[in-house]
Amino acid sequence: MRVYKAKTVDDYIASSPKPAQPKLSELRALIRSTVPKTEEKIAWGVPFYRYHGALGGYATFTNHVSFGFTEILDLSKEERNELAEKGYKVGKKTIQIQFDQSIPADIIKRILKTRVAKNESAAKAKLARKARGEKP
Numbered sequence: 001m002r003v004y005k006a007k008t009v010d011d012y013i014a015s016s017p018k019p020a021q022p023k024l025s026e027l028r029a030l031i032r033s034t035v036p037k038t039e040e041k042i043a044w045g046v047p048f049y050r051y052h053g054a055l056g057g058y059a060t061f062t063n064h065v066s067f068g069f070t071e072i073l074d075l076s077k078e079e080r081n082e083l084a085e086k087g088y089k090v091g092k093k094t095i096q097i098q099f100d101q102s103i104p105a106d107i108i109k110r111i112l113k114t115r116v117a118k119n120e121s122a123a124k125a126k127l128a129r130k131a132r133g134e135k136p
Helices: 009-015 022-035 075-087 104-131
Strands: 039-043 046-050 056-062 064-069 094-098
Touching: 009 022, 009 039, 009 046, 022 039, 022 046, 022 056, 022 064, 022 075, 022 104, 056 104, 075 104
Parallel strands: none
Antiparallel strands: 039 046, 046 056, 056 064, 064 094
16 A cells, blocks of 8 residues: 555545556445445545444555455455455455456445445434433
């Protein structure tokens, strides 16, 4: 990962290597269309997204873009297998997308929607506890 202190996601994408820029823009559009009310910011030096809690972010490397999820949401074994079968390198929380690979949009959308539902549920539970006078 490069050491660049971008202040905005636009800056991050513009300063990335040319082969990475279309992938980064596509990931950004995918996240924003899947979760329209997401909060977009730079965190830990990379684009990061939140909606009632953390969703994940992405970073560019020499030959690939890495899309990662938060510590709370690991990719399931099924999701990792599905991605691996399609040629993606995966970790517990990350998907490596080579510059010559397409973005696995359907899978990422599905994962984001799952994460949004979990975040919304946790936020509602927190509000309910607060309304009852309990500590969050």
